[in-house]
Amino acid sequence: AQSVTQLDSQVPVFEEAPVELRCNYSSSVSVYLFWYVQYPNQGLQLLLKYLSGSTLVKGINGFEAEFNKSQTSFHLRKPSVHISDTAEYFCAVSVNYGGSQGNLIFGKGTKLSVKP
Amino acid sequence: EPEVTQTPSHQVTQMGQEVILRCVPISNHLYFYWYRQILGQKVEFLVSFYNNEISEKSEIFDDQFSVERPDGSNFTLKIRSTKLEDSAMYFCASNLAGKRYEFFGPGTRLTVL
Numbered sequence: 001a002q003s004v005t006q007l008d009s010q011v012p013v014f015e016e017a018p019v020e021l022r023c024n025y026s027s028s029v030s031v032y033l034f035w036y037v038q039y040p041n042q043g044l045q046l047l048l049k050y051l052s053g054s055t056l057v058k059g060i061n062g063f064e065a066e067f068n069k070s071q072t073s074f075h076l077r078k079p080s081v082h083i084s085d086t087a088e089y090f091c092a093v094s095v096n097y098g099g100s101q102g103n104l105i106f107g108k109g110t111k112l113s114v115k116p
Numbered sequence: 117e118p119e120v121t122q123t124p125s126h127q128v129t130q131m132g133q134e135v136i137l138r139c140v141p142i143s144n145h146l147y148f149y150w151y152r153q154i155l156g157q158k159v160e161f162l163v164s165f166y167n168n169e170i171s172e173k174s175e176i177f178d179d180q181f182s183v184e185r186p187d188g189s190n191f192t193l194k195i196r197s198t199k200l201e202d203s204a205m206y207f208c209a210s211n212l213a214g215k216r217y218e219f220f221g222p223g224t225r226l227t228v229l
Binding site: 032034036042043044045046049090092102103104105106107108109 | 120149151157158159160161164172174207209217218219220221222223
């Protein structure tokens with residue numbers, strides 16, 4: 001079975017500081033990897049995804065993530081955060097069934113709080 | 117840009133009552149999903165639906181739950197007899213064949229009293 005671990009439940013940072021949100025996954029088979037963002041009182045919005053190819057993926061709002069197969073990690077980074085980045089961030093995986101996709105398995109989420 | 121919509125945004129019900137949560141997936145999508153998020157916990161998969169039948173369901177999705185696509189646009193989740201522990205945010209999602217990620221709706225917050 002697959003699982004996702006987000007080690008940090010809350011990450012407070014100051015505006016314009018860099019941030020890294022950590023995500024580790026466990027799977028015996030090939031997976032797709034995702035980061036979703038949830039702004040207060042809103043739904044889940046896809047931030048970025050790794051399906052194949054380059055291990056460094058860039059997403060919306062200046063975020064990027066790097067897939068590290070040996071460390072089974074998919075950490076999310078942004079070099080300089082804004083107040084508007086305050087939200088909850090969810091890492092998720094789905095099994096790669098040779099081209100088709102299984103359902104999403106989510107981590108518990110990391111609440112990013114950006115302070116002025 | 118097309119989006120998944122859900123109604124109502126907030127539903128309050130009494131324990132033991134039936135509720136129906138409604139979703140309108142993106143029009144050309146073929147795969148439909150329900151997830152839920154109990155307050156303070158992770159988002160959990162409930163069920164996936166394709167070609168007018170359930171393709172996969174989790175252990176959470178017991179006999180009290182059912183899904184239906186009654187017409188060409190709506191996708192509903194019914195909870196037959198709600199329990200206190202059904203209180204959660206319920207997200208609908210849809211996926212176009214060949215895509216590897218799901219588009220989520222804004223969610224329905226279900227409160228069972």
